[in-house]
Amino acid sequence: MWHYRSTRSRITTPFVILIIVVTTALALYLSHYFRQAYLETLDTRLLADLRVLEDQLPAYDAADDLDAIARHYRELLDARVTFIAADGTVLGESDYDRATMDNHLYRTEVQQALDQGYGNSIRYSVTARTDVMYVALALKETAAPVRIARLGLPLAEVQAELTRLNRVILTTALVAIGLAVALAFFIADRTTSPVRQLTAMAQRVAAGDLSARLLPTTEDEVGQLTRAFNVMTEKLQEQINALTTEQTRLNAILDHMADGVIIVDTEGVVQMLNPAAAQILDVTPETAVGSTFSALARHHRLIELWLRCQRTQEEQRDAIELDHGRGLFLQVIITPQRTPATPGYLVIVQDLTRIRRLETIRRDFISNVSHELRTPLASLTALVETLQDGAVEDPVMRQRFLDHIERELTAMTQIVEELLELSRIESNRAPFFMQLTPVETLVAGPVERMLPQAERAGLTLTAELPADLPPVMADAERIQRVMTNLLHNAIKFTPAGGRIVVSAQREAGKVVIAVSDTGVGIAEDDLPRIFERFYKADRARSSGGTGLGLAIAKHIVQAHRGQIWVKSVEGRGSTFYFSLPTT
Ligand code: ADP
Numbered sequence: 001m002w003h004y005r006s007t008r009s010r011i012t013t014p015f016v017i018l019i020i021v022v023t024t025a026l027a028l029y030l031s032h033y034f035r036q037a038y039l040e041t042l043d044t045r046l047l048a049d050l051r052v053l054e055d056q057l058p059a060y061d062a063a064d065d066l067d068a069i070a071r072h073y074r075e076l077l078d079a080r081v082t083f084i085a086a087d088g089t090v091l092g093e094s095d096y097d098r099a100t101m102d103n104h105l106y107r108t109e110v111q112q113a114l115d116q117g118y119g120n121s122i123r124y125s126v127t128a129r130t131d132v133m134y135v136a137l138a139l140k141e142t143a144a145p146v147r148i149a150r151l152g153l154p155l156a157e158v159q160a161e162l163t164r165l166n167r168v169i170l171t172t173a174l175v176a177i178g179l180a181v182a183l184a185f186f187i188a189d190r191t192t193s194p195v196r197q198l199t200a201m202a203q204r205v206a207a208g209d210l211s212a213r214l215l216p217t218t219e220d221e222v223g224q225l226t227r228a229f230n231v232m233t234e235k236l237q238e239q240i241n242a243l244t245t246e247q248t249r250l251n252a253i254l255d256h257m258a259d260g261v262i263i264v265d266t267e268g269v270v271q272m273l274n275p276a277a278a279q280i281l282d283v284t285p286e287t288a289v290g291s292t293f294s295a296l297a298r299h300h301r302l303i304e305l306w307l308r309c310q311r312t313q314e315e316q317r318d319a320i321e322l323d324h325g326r327g328l329f330l331q332v333i334i335t336p337q338r339t340p341a342t343p344g345y346l347v348i349v350q351d352l353t354r355i356r357r358l359e360t361i362r363r364d365f366i367s368n369v370s371h372e373l374r375t376p377l378a379s380l381t382a383l384v385e386t387l388q389d390g391a392v393e394d395p396v397m398r399q400r401f402l403d404h405i406e407r408e409l410t411a412m413t414q415i416v417e418e419l420l421e422l423s424r425i426e427s428n429r430a431p432f433f434m435q436l437t438p439v440e441t442l443v444a445g446p447v448e449r450m451l452p453q454a455e456r457a458g459l460t461l462t463a464e465l466p467a468d469l470p471p472v473m474a475d476a477e478r479i480q481r482v483m484t485n486l487l488h489n490a491i492k493f494t495p496a497g498g499r500i501v502v503s504a505q506r507e508a509g510k511v512v513i514a515v516s517d518t519g520v521g522i523a524e525d526d527l528p529r530i531f532e533r534f535y536k537a538d539r540a541r542s543s544g545g546t547g548l549g550l551a552i553a554k555h556i557v558q559a560h561r562g563q564i565w566v567k568s569v570e571g572r573g574s575t576f577y578f579s580l581p582t583t
Contacts, residue, residue, distance in 0.1 A: 007195070008188040015184040019177055027173040031166045038158055039133065043120055046135035046151045049077045053149055054139050066092025066146065080152035084110060084136075085145055092146070096127065104150075109136040113148050122155065131155040194222040198229060210237040260349035263342075264293045268310070271344065280328065280349050293347070302332060309334040309345060319352070329353045361532065368534035372415055372546060376408040383408075418548040422533065425555040432478065432559055436471040439504050439511055446483035447502060450491065458496030461487070464503050472511050472580035478556045479580070482564075485549040486515040486576050492545065494519030494573070510562070510582055516575040522568040530566065553578070 053073060070081040074094035083092035088105025090098050104110055112119020113136035125132040136150040197214055204212040210233060216226040254261055260277030264270055270288050273296075278285045281296060288296050297303050301320045309316040315335045322328040331350040337343055383401050391397040424430040447463050454461040483502075490500045498518040505512050522530060526537040533551035557564040557578045568574035 007192050008185070011188040011191065012181070012184040016177075016181050019180040019184070023173045023177050023180075027169045030169050031162075034165050034169075035162050038162060039122070042133055042153060042158065043135060046079065046120075046133070046153060047118065047137065049079070050135060050137040050149055050151055053077075053081075053151075054137060057139060057146065057149065067094070067098065070094035077151065080132075080154075082150040082152065083146040084148040084150060086114075086147035095152075107134070107136075107150075109134045109150060110148055112136065113138045113150075125152075125154070128154045128156075131159065133158075191222075194218065194226060198222070198226060201229065201233075205233055205236070210240060258351065260347075260351070262293070262296075262347040262349070263337075263344060264347060265344040268292045268294065268306075270296055276351075277347075277349055280330065280351050293345075305332060306334055306345075306347075309336060327353065329356045365534060368547065369415075369419070372534070373412060376412045380405060380408050415546050415548070418546055418552060422548060422552055422555060425552070425559060432475040434473050434475055434560070437474045437476050437479075438471050439465060439469045439513065441476055442472070442474060442479045443483060443502055443504070443513065446480050446487055450484065450487040454487075454491050454500060457491055457494070459491060459494055459498050459500055461491075461500045462502070464501060466504065466506070469504055469506055469511055470582045472582055474560060474580050475556075479560070482553040482556050482578065483513075483515070485553045489545075489549060489576075490515055490517035490519065490574075493517065498573075507579070510579045512577055512579045514575050514577045516573065518573040521570040521572050521574050522566065523570050527566065527568065531564070 066083050070083060070092040071094045073081045081092070081094040082090060082104070084104050085091050088103040088110065090101045090104055092098075093101060108121035108123075109119035112121070117138045118136070120133065120135045122131055122133045124130070132152050132154050134150055134152045136148050139146055139149055194217055201212045201214050212233065213230050214226050216223040216230075254274040257274065258276055260280045261272075261274045262270060262277050263272040270291055270293055273281075273285055273288050275285070278288060281288075281298075283296060293306055294303050297306060299320065299322055301318065302322075305316050305318050305320070313336045315333065317331065317333040320330050320332055322330055329352050331352050333348040333350075335346045335348075337346055383405050387398065387401055391401055421430070443463050443465065447461060451461055487500065487502075494500060494517045500515070500517045503514050503516070505514070522537060526535075529535045530537065531550045531554045534547040535551075536545060536547040554564050557580075561581050562579040564576070564578040566574055566576050
């Protein structure tokens, strides 16, 4: 705050000094002037008195007692009277004993009077213990033997008068100085107070309080400054608001976008990264910001790409498979930013893992369909050719071949039908008829139908349902199809002597049905994929299935707002579970 005081004192100090100097000079001058004027008046008066005395003196003759005459005039003139001879001898004296007095020839006023006819002098008189004004006049010849008449007036009274006057002057001067200083302070304060307020407001604005405003009190420069400042703050607030909105939007976009965005400065230090980037690169944003991009990347191809962009200062893009054990497939684009405000690099990381997987699935799907259809088509072609080549003539052969052709056609029809069914469920074109159905109804039919097959394969198949199961919301025909598929698989993948058990369990809001077998089980690598269409574990390649059964089951269960999953230990058996809601 010191500089406000400084501004105020910068204004007041020169004023105060000026006022003190002028007033003091004036006081000194006045005091001196009054003294001079006073003394001059006195001098004139005493001289006039002396001239009157000179006029009267010839009327006395030498025999007269000059002391008595002096005392007489002393009464009249109220001043000490001394008569002095031409040689300086005191001839008459009003106030003192002449015998004790020395020769007066060399008194200043006497000398002046002898020289010029008139003289005056102010001296300190030891006897009177005060300054005394002496005025001497050389008298006309007729007044002999007296040559010089002198009047002496003690200045004590005059001095007192002058002192009084000086006191008045001093008091007036002090009052004037006091008033002037007070005024100077007042004006300085009035002038600087808006500036102080403005400064306080500027400090509030600087501290972030943009609502700070000041009412302009004057129309002068400070008032204009205040107005300008208000406008500026308003603009600032608007801009900051706009920026904040913009930033909030940007943050929302960055936070929710699926692509990773990383901003790196020219030194290679990460300035910002969004949650997607942190998730893709498997880092926490707190540790990532401030570390170098190379440390963040942890992958040689990503680092290479980054270095290349630094070197060439051109956009670099590459598809990179991250091997952090998560099999991520990334598209990375690094662009140098040349904006002067924020030079650096913008890194965009797109996670293409899902897209690539979908692409793989699509490719696999087409190749699977072709593959599944090629085999029966090839055998059909072979059968037809053999028939044409003469087998048609042999009734036994003909019948065998035709049976074979029928089986192949059934298999193909099954594939096509299952595919159609799948796409119907997927595209929601097949309506579901949901109604509360006892679990018993869903399980008993398929188990009964599959029992002969199980027995043929040397397996036991049982259903063990608790008595108190609630009914479930289900399209019975479809769920029976799921059951059939699961049982079919269980029979297919369980060697003779095994056991297949269907069970069910009540859970919160749903019933979980399980089909458990003691078969070959499923390899851990296959587990996540068996619900994909056409997926068959290697060992099942020759089993004659289409690989569509579980895909259809999954779609049906999901359409029921249920879930389907599997637990399996290779070589020990598998259990397939699916849940159905009770409401
Ligand atoms: P498929 O028509 O070939 O049976 P699915 O979609 O029904 O097709 O099954 C896909 C794959 O899941 C099968 O090829 C098999 O490898 C595996 N699988 C399904 N059920 C079982 C099971 N109970 N035991 C072992 N493997 C199974």
